[in-house]
Amino acid sequence: GAGVSQSPSNKVTEKGKDVELRCDPISGHTALYWYRQRLGQGLEFLIYFQGNSAPDKSGLPSDRFSAERTGESVSTLTIQRTQQEDSAVYLCASSFRGRTEAFFGQGTRLTVV
Amino acid sequence: TQLLEQSPQFLSIQEGENLTVYCNSSSVFSSLQWYRQEPGEGPVLLVTVVTGGEVKKLKRLTFQFGDARKDSSLHITAAQPGDTGLYLCAAGAGSYQLTFGKGTKLSVIP
Numbered sequence: 001g002a003g004v005s006q007s008p009s010n011k012v013t014e015k016g017k018d019v020e021l022r023c024d025p026i027s028g029h030t031a032l033y034w035y036r037q038r039l040g041q042g043l044e045f046l047i048y049f050q051g052n053s054a055p056d057k058s059g060l061p062s063d064r065f066s067a068e069r070t071g072e073s074v075s076t077l078t079i080q081r082t083q084q085e086d087s088a089v090y091l092c093a094s095s096f097r098g099r100t101e102a103f104f105g106q107g108t109r110l111t112v113v
Numbered sequence: 114t115q116l117l118e119q120s121p122q123f124l125s126i127q128e129g130e131n132l133t134v135y136c137n138s139s140s141v142f143s144s145l146q147w148y149r150q151e152p153g154e155g156p157v158l159l160v161t162v163v164t165g166g167e168v169k170k171l172k173r174l175t176f177q178f179g180d181a182r183k184d185s186s187l188h189i190t191a192a193q194p195g196d197t198g199l200y201l202c203a204a205g206a207g208s209y210q211l212t213f214g215k216g217t218k219l220s221v222i223p
Contacts, residue, residue: 004155033211042119042201042215043156091155093211100144100205104155 002026004105006092012111013082021077021108025094030072033093033102036061043091049075051097082112116140117202117214125220129191134217136202137184143205145185147176150199150216192221 005024013019025032034046045059049069060066064082069075079086089109093102118137126132136145144163148156160169162178162185169176173196175188189196201216 035213040218042199043203043213045212048211093155100203100211101146101158101161102156102203102211103158106153106155 004092004094004103006090006105006108008108009106010109010111012113015084015112016081018078018080019082019110021079021090021092021110023075023077023092023094023105025073025075025092026103028072028096029094029103030097031095031099031102032069032075033095034067034075034077035091035093037089037091037107039088046077046090079110082110084112086110087112117204117212119200119202119214119217121217122215123218123220125222126192128194128221128223131188131190132192132219133186133188134200134219135184135186136214138204139183140204141182143182145178145182145202145204146211147185147187148201148203148213150201151197156199156201189219192219194221194223197221 007022030051032049035043037043047067048056064080067077089107091107093104095102120135146161147159150156160176165180165182167178173190177186197220199216199218201213203211203213205211
């Protein structure tokens, strides 16, 4: 695709439910990042995938958060037993191997009620 | 973990004014990027600086990388309402994990 695609664009869920967010990176980009952005705040790193290497999960805030990526394609971020503090925009970005310039999707706005 | 500190956090100026925002750290970076984010959108890359002392210009925007590669500044000349947005700096050192500052929220008033 032409750019990073994220779905859904908006998600409203009830507290305690599980949610799954999807990211389709730019074709050929080996690196993929997930970030969380709370209202009016900067970007909080969550997880980083680089090719087939073990992901850097150091930013995941709790064991309710997990992410998977198959090869160099689609990634899913799963949040189990959602809490109100999980409400935020979740941004995905991808980049070429060896380059730090990141290309972002438009994000998924998650609201936990 | 690298810490990128951006200042000021908020900036509201009149159209036509000049401004400078800063990105500072105690760490040395192999490269540093500036992004702009508009409401409801993901951040968009503006520039990457690599060499200490490097200056890059993008129309009315001037980016500078510090000599020691620990800090950077973004100067906007004659700001326009279209410059309004959240300006984020980001850096990687060693690994390719990108760390972002908290951003400077700029409002340019017509």
